[in-house]
Amino acid sequence: MKTIIAASLLAADFAYLADNIKRAEKSGADWIHYDVMDGMFVRNISFGEPVLKSVSKLITLPVDAHLMIMDPIRYIDNYADLGVNGITFHFEAASDTQTVIDKIRSRNLRAGLSVKPATPVSMIIPYLHSVDMVLVMTVEPGFGGQVFLPETLHKVKELRKYIDDNKLDVIIQVDGGINKETSAMVRECGADVLVSGSYIFNAEDMSEAVRSLR
Template identity: 55%
Template sequence: MNTIVSASILSADICRLGEELDRIKQSGCDHVHFDVMDGVFVPNISFGVPVLAGVRKHTDMFIDAHLMITDPLKYVGVFADNGADMISFHLESNSDPAAVIREIKTRGIKAGIAIKPGTPVSDVLPFVSSVDMVLVMTVEPGFGGQGFMHETLSKISELKAYIDKECPGTHIQVDGGINAETAALVREAGADILVAGSYLFKAEDMAAAARSMR
């Protein structure tokens, strides 16, 4: 699969969010990554539905909403209704994974399931055939700017081997500490959707940074 570059607006200048969204598109990025944190499932609090609605109004780019929240099933509908093209949620949340996947699919959008660095790949395998994407966190979820955890590479490879055998076409996304160097490592391991925040937004040339991730 071709590498998809997803820009996490967690690292954007929120006071200039419209301009930042334009910069993402002009730089050749493929997706907008929209991190949702509730201060419970993870210690930080980020964006909610009104911000998503504003982002949707401003851009026609593909929006991937990553729900790092305790009860994603409760919120699938409102995020779908306000512009998410894909919703990914955490296997470790309190909601029943199969129910969340069904609800996302009912809304007519793509579904993703995410696992933290410490969660074994075997835990997510029963759900892989039901989703469009599996997100392997390469840092602990909750804050931007963390360093890449190299021990997650074996998890990506394990997941890729399973997908190739059982459900070809399912995407593997990685999120956390991605730059030109780590992008090469995760691509080699099998990932094809690469999320980056700090690396893209702090670059002097975002387009060059995006190209380096491919």
């Protein structure tokens, strides 16, 4: 499969959010990545349902919702109702991981499970048979523009081997510090979906930035 590029709105200029969304769509990005932060699971607050409700009518690409919030099951229906195509939540933030996965899939959405840099892959192996996507955070979640953590690469390799060995229909997403150089590294390790924010939205030529990520 071709590498999927998800443009993260966290790095967009919120004063011109509609224009930024259109630029991202014209750049050749495949998904719009929507980071939701609650100030509890991560030390930041981003945007939530009201903003997505406002901009969803402008978005023509699939919306990839990344919930960096405590007790994510509370919000699955809300984001499903707003028309997202997939919901990813954090293993570390859920009291019952399988119940959250089942809830997402009951809404016919792509179910994604994410892990922070310090969480070993072994912790989520039991759930790989019931998710559609696994997200490896390559920075500490919560803030955009961070520097890529190379020590996370082994997790992508480990997941790629397990998924391939067990013939699972699961894609691997990476998020954090993704640019021209680091994208090559994660793709070589087996990543399928690259989330990029600052590198795309700060580029003079957004289309060239997206091309370079592939």
